[in-house]
Amino acid sequence: MEDQDQSGPSKDMQASGLNRLVEAVRRADSSQSLLSATRDLAASAEPEAATVLVEVLGFNNPGAAVAAVDGLIRLQGGAVEALLQLDPQNYGARAWAVRALAGIGDVRGLELLVEALGSDVAASVRRAAAKGLGSLRLEHLQPTEQQRIRQRCLQTLLAAGHDGEWVVRYAVAAALESLASCPGSSGPLLPDLLAGLQQLSDDEDGNPPVVQLRARLALERIQQS
Amino acid sequence: MAGPSGNSAPASPADHQAGAPISEAEAIERLRQVQDPSQQYYAAWWLGRMRSHHPEAVPLLCLALRQRRPRDPGAGVEENAVARNAVRALGKLAPLALAAVPDLLEVLEDEDDGLREAAARSLGELRARAAVEPLCRRLAGGPRQAGAVRADSPRLMEPCEALLEALGDIGQASEQVMAVLEPFVDHDWPLIRSAAARALLQLSGQERWGALLVDLLDHPQLQVRRAALMDLGAAGWRPALEPIRRTLAENSLKLMALRGLVEQGSGEPAEPALLACMDELL
Numbered sequence: 001m002e003d004q005d006q007s008g009p010s011k012d013m014q015a016s017g018l019n020r021l022v023e024a025v026r027r028a029d030s031s032q033s034l035l036s037a038t039r040d041l042a043a044s045a046e047p048e049a050a051t052v053l054v055e056v057l058g059f060n061n062p063g064a065a066v067a068a069v070d071g072l073i074r075l076q077g078g079a080v081e082a083l084l085q086l087d088p089q090n091y092g093a094r095a096w097a098v099r100a101l102a103g104i105g106d107v108r109g110l111e112l113l114v115e116a117l118g119s120d121v122a123a124s125v126r127r128a129a130a131k132g133l134g135s136l137r138l139e140h141l142q143p144t145e146q147q148r149i150r151q152r153c154l155q156t157l158l159a160a161g162h163d164g165e166w167v168v169r170y171a172v173a174a175a176l177e178s179l180a181s182c183p184g185s186s187g188p189l190l191p192d193l194l195a196g197l198q199q200l201s202d203d204e205d206g207n208p209p210v211v212q213l214r215a216r217l218a219l220e221r222i223q224q225s
Numbered sequence: 226m227a228g229p230s231g232n233s234a235p236a237s238p239a240d241h242q243a244g245a246p247i248s249e250a251e252a253i254e255r256l257r258q259v260q261d262p263s264q265q266y267y268a269a270w271w272l273g274r275m276r277s278h279h280p281e282a283v284p285l286l287c288l289a290l291r292q293r294r295p296r297d298p299g300a301g302v303e304e305n306a307v308a309r310n311a312v313r314a315l316g317k318l319a320p321l322a323l324a325a326v327p328d329l330l331e332v333l334e335d336e337d338d339g340l341r342e343a344a345a346r347s348l349g350e351l352r353a354r355a356a357v358e359p360l361c362r363r364l365a366g367g368p369r370q371a372g373a374v375r376a377d378s379p380r381l382m383e384p385c386e387a388l389l390e391a392l393g394d395i396g397q398a399s400e401q402v403m404a405v406l407e408p409f410v411d412h413d414w415p416l417i418r419s420a421a422a423r424a425l426l427q428l429s430g431q432e433r434w435g436a437l438l439v440d441l442l443d444h445p446q447l448q449v450r451r452a453a454l455m456d457l458g459a460a461g462w463r464p465a466l467e468p469i470r471r472t473l474a475e476n477s478l479k480l481m482a483l484r485g486l487v488e489q490g491s492g493e494p495a496e497p498a499l500l501a502c503m504d505e506l507l
Binding site for chain 1: 475476477480481484487488496497500503504507
């Protein structure tokens, strides 16, 4: 953010700027100062910031974690390795990591998202994982590989269509719609996918009106496209 | 601040029989026995949570809500906890629990204000018109009496939040009810103002009460913003869409509020805009 009037700050200056931002996060001694330091670091959009932003996910400070997730999503693929290296025992941090991976849509996050949607105890994490499984970016892969991964996403989402929490089923309906809108390879998935949406649009399984509405909207849009 | 899903503070008995899944028949038996109150406490919660249709559920819960016992730290169950969970469960068991309305009306007169609070919420969930008169009577003293802070605890003389919300949920918009509710929008506590505005909005649909709740979304305390979210959701006040999106609170609560706008509300913004906002918050 500094040196805006210079056409190209040197590598050294970038590094020292980053160090200063990292230092500020490490030295933060109140939840407010941690939040603003994290926001600054997130705004730097420096790939080297990823490891530290991932550390912030484990600080048990929701405000700072939200800012860190935003920063990690901004780093896109550059944040994925750091996110995948998280200690699985660090439950709180992992919940935030699922949100970041869902937002990034990188296929390396697939396994973590599948696991989170199937078995995380927090509905907010399952909800984010469902959204992520509907929006993985696969364009760079071979068509057969794309197909295999989409099939995996679909089966995981269909299973979560019976989740006990309405908000997860809502997220599944939205995710199924985005999965159907993937260019090209959704054809063979379509019958199962539509059947899943059909079920969510039904009130027999105790789906509340909002879930039924979302599923019906998805069905309409898919059938119009 | 019961949300659109209609439940109040979660009574998850995590420390009693944690996590052990039981069958409906097992829950009924645990409620029937009286030796172990912690088993009854869990069973009552379970029957409500699972929306049991078992023919014995309501009669046994009515027996359980008469159970009064002093606090027994050894059993891990506090005073009147079984009765309170039974009252809460009955609120979730409409239409079968309509038979229990007279029992709940009695609990509304109990000396334990925690039980009165639970009874008010359940009567609201059951839309029990017979409760309107006693609820109004309890609130009649207004913010300076029913809403006065007790000398011996940081609580109010009456569980005002629950009483106000019950009147809104029951939905009888008579002049008498409105006159009882209105003074509470000037209560010192923002949570009470929120509950009163919610009920008034549910009963009248008037914009000024919606505006009052929207203002509370900017309150510096998170707890107040959360309550305003739930109250806007319960009233289905769709003009609050943008303020809900912007307020500083967890997405989970915003999603619950927006579900309320979709399911309880009508008019503009229409459903596609509401659902699009929900999608963003997932």
